[in-house]
Amino acid sequence: MNTSTAKPPELSNSPVAAGKKVYIETYGCQMNVADSELVSRILAEAGHQIIEAPDKAEVILLNTCAVREHAEERVIGRASQLYGLRNRTPNLTIGILGCMAQHLAKSLPQRAPFVDLVMGPDSYRRLPQILADTAEETLLDLRLSRDENYVGIDPVRKVGTNAWVTIIRGCDKFCTFCIVPYVRGRERSVDSGEILRLVGNIAREGSREVTLLGQTVNSYEDGHMDFAELLRAVSAVGGIERVRFTSPYPRDFTAATIEAMAALPQVCPALHLPVQSGSNAQLEAMQRGYSIEQYRTLVKQLRRAIPNLALTTDIIVGFCGETEEDFQATLSLMKEIRYDSAFMFKYSERDGTYAHKKMPDDICEEVKKDRLQQVIKLQEQISYEVNQQMRGKIVEVLVEGPSKRQTKTGPNNYGRSPQGKVVVFPQQAAPNTFVQVQIDKTTSHTLFGDLVQV
Ligand code: SAH
Ligand code: F3S
Numbered sequence: 291m292n293t294s295t296a297k298p299p300e301l302s303n304s305p306v307a308a309g310k311k312v313y314i315e316t317y318g319c320q321m322n323v324a325d326s327e328l329v330s331r332i333l334a335e336a337g338h339q340i341i342e343a344p345d346k347a348e349v350i351l352l353n354t355c356a357v358r359e360h361a362e363e364r365v366i367g368r369a370s371q372l373y374g375l376r377n378r379t380p381n382l383t384i385g386i387l388g389c390m391a392q393h394l395a396k397s398l399p400q401r402a403p404f405v406d407l408v409m410g411p412d413s414y415r416r417l418p419q420i421l422a423d424t425a426e427e428t429l430l431d432l433r434l435s436r437d438e439n440y441v442g443i444d445p446v447r448k449v450g451t452n453a454w455v456t457i458i459r460g461c462d463k464f465c466t467f468c469i470v471p472y473v474r475g476r477e478r479s480v481d482s483g484e485i486l487r488l489v490g491n492i493a494r495e496g497s498r499e500v501t502l503l504g505q506t507v508n509s510y511e512d513g514h515m516d517f518a519e520l521l522r523a524v525s526a527v528g529g530i531e532r533v534r535f536t537s538p539y540p541r542d543f544t545a546a547t548i549e550a551m552a553a554l555p556q557v558c559p560a561l562h563l564p565v566q567s568g569s570n571a572q573l574e575a576m577q578r579g580y581s582i583e584q585y586r587t588l589v590k591q592l593r594r595a596i597p598n599l600a601l602t603t604d605i606i607v608g609f610c611g612e613t614e615e616d617f618q619a620t621l622s623l624m625k626e627i628r629y630d631s632a633f634m635f636k637y638s639e640r641d642g643t644y645a646h647k648k649m650p651d652d653i654c655e656e657v658k659k660d661r662l663q664q665v666i667k668l669q670e671q672i673s674y675e676v677n678q679q680m681r682g683k684i685v686e687v688l689v690e691g692p693s694k695r696q697t698k699t700g701p702n703n704y705g706r707s708p709q710g711k712v713v714v715f716p717q718q719a720a721p722n723t724f725v726q727v728q729i730d731k732t733t734s735h736t737l738f739g740d741l742v743q744v
Contacts, residue, residue: 310338310383310421313347317365318355320536321474321503322388324454326353327445329387329414334446336418344372349383349421354390356469358638362390366402373404383421385409392432392473393641399428407431411459411474412438434475441484444491451499451688451705451722452534453492457485457520458504463539465566466577466644467609467637470505477505479512482520486527493529498722499688500530506539508547518546525556531724532688534710536562537604541579543588552595559596560710563589564604568623569616572609575649582623589627600630600709605665608658609637610649617661624668630709631673631735634665673734677711680729680737684744687713691721695736707737717741 312333316326329351330340344350350372355361369384376382385407386398392410399405405428407420412435420429439459447453461470462477489500502524504510510517525533533556538547540563551557563585567573570581580588593599605620624632636658639651685707693704693714704714705725714736719725729739 310348311341311346312338312349312351313341313344314351314353315344315368316353317361318353318357318389320454320501321456321505322353322355324445324456324503325388325411325414327447327454328440328443328456329353329417330446331443332414332417333421336421338418338421340446344375345378347375348379348381349385350375351385351387354386354388356389356393356473356640358635359640360638362394365390369402369405376404383407387411387414389469389473392434393469395430395432403428410434414440436476437478439478439480439484441481444488447492447495447497449495449497451497451690452532453495453497453500454503455485455488455492455500456480456504457502457535458507458510461505463506463579464577464644466575466649467606467640469640469643472642474505477509479510482512482515482523485520486523489524489527489530493527496722498530499532499534500524502533502535504535505537506542507535508538508544509542516544516546518544518550521547521550521554521557525554531556532708533557534560537564538562540565540585540588543592545591548591548595551592558708558710559598560600560602560708561592562602562604563592565623565627566604566606567609567612567616568620569612570619572612572616572620575611575645576606576609577644582619586626598709600711601627602710603627603629603632605632605634606637607634607661607665608653610645610652612637612653612661617664620665621668624665624672628672628676629669630676630711632665632669634662634669636662670734674732677732677734677737680711680732682729684726684728684742685709685711685713685737685739687715687725687727689719689721689723689725711737713737713739715739715741 314326316322352365354365383406386405387409388411391408398408407429410432413431458479460475460477464471508517510520639646687705689705693702695702695714699716702714702716703719707713713727715727726742726744727739728742729737731738
């Protein structure tokens with residue numbers, strides 16, 4: 291797909307105006323976080339300086355999400371607020387990057403006329419040239435590529451416990467509600483050699499955990515390795531002690547991937563497995579490509595192979611034609627599977643998707659809101675009960691650092707369990723080390739406990 295809407299700037303070898311202070315703000319999923327790290331490297335290599343706050347910035351870039359309308363409105367609000375900084379920095383450049391740039395390309399210049407550049411997720415290599423351009427009108431660069439995987443660019447990461455590694459870009463599934471295939475383009479896997487090079491560097495820099503990223507991460511196939519083989523290869527990189535991945539697509543799960551997850555001690559027993567709905571009629575309307583029976587069988591296989599597996603999911607309520615019966619089927623499925631936690635959304639119609647073109651958005655806002663409240667309430671209760679079972683148990687925690695949760699007894703530290711749960715404890719522990727924590731208190735989102743020696 292090529293959606294170029296304006297003449298892109300030519301790539302040239304002419305010297306670019308560098309040395310600008312650039313502030314990047316990131317919205318949406320982890321893939322955007324990883325893309326912002328990529329953009330940071332591209333700009334740093336061109337001589338710019340990435341800064342942590344907007345007030346002294348000469349360039350402000352918002353890396354955006356288009357998955358739901360609400361997210362877009364927030365970004366436009368924030369961009370106009372940041373535009374106020376032009377009083378202090380008259381030559382301030384404001385740019386919109388990412389999915390929303392791609393989605394709203396045509397209307398953005400009207401909705402946010404102060405925006406200087408609009409750039410889709412496959413154009414970041416051209417960012418230094420574009421920043422050097424002094425054009426008066428808004429610059430658009432929205433070409434989607436079939437092969438841009440940003441090979442050779444090591445993202446600038448804050449060295450911490452976890453590092454994100456994008457292994458597959460784009461999406462070819464075209465679920466009827468979803469904008470992602472239109473704004474991120476065709477699915478393509480990053481070469482496994484490049485992934486292993488990046489993971490090797492991450493380990494050398496000191497991170498002990500990697501999370502492999504993609505819209506359908508388990509569809510990975512680069513001509514040398516499939517996803518199961520890649521999991522084995524990444525787990526074999528010295529220094530990497532935890533491997534996570536998100537999000538897998540239920541239909542693309544293979545027996546080999548389940549086997550690899552069960553066999554490899556590095557692969558964490560945590561899986562985000564988006565279901566979207568508990569009703570076959572809705573799954574069909576969404577064109578998800580699996581039935582609830584198939585999803586249930588997959589969960590059984592996974593739980594049999596990985597007994598302590600934490601399962602999380604995404605759920606949409608109020609999608610086109612969702613009857614009360616369909617909705618009840620989602621509630622029943624949640625009670626049956628008992629997810630550890632879930633991201634729950636009201637359906638938000640997105641221009642250009644199949645559902646937008648062919649299916650009426652016929653569930654009224656009141657009903658959508660009510661259904662959302664019901665799923666959230668049910669999931670809170672289930673998460674609470676699931677976490678309560680952890681009381682008294684000892685979990686291995688990879689320490690991340692000081693926790694925002696201050697208790698009466700003073701500051702706390704936090705880290706994550708292998709299941710990905712946040713664990714808070716009062717004792718001192720160095721970031722990026724493993725400690726054992728005995729859990730004594732739990733909420734639906736957090737486990738609390740004390741360090742123990744084992
Ligand atoms: N690749 C992921 C999904 C990416 S979008 C997958 O395998 O499903 C993240 C989540 O946003 C989706 O799982 C879905 O639950 C939600 N979502 C996507 N489009 C949406 C829309 N139009 N309205 C409401 N929620 C949506
Ligand atoms: Fe979206 Fe479906 Fe792909 S939810 S990201 S089209 S797997």
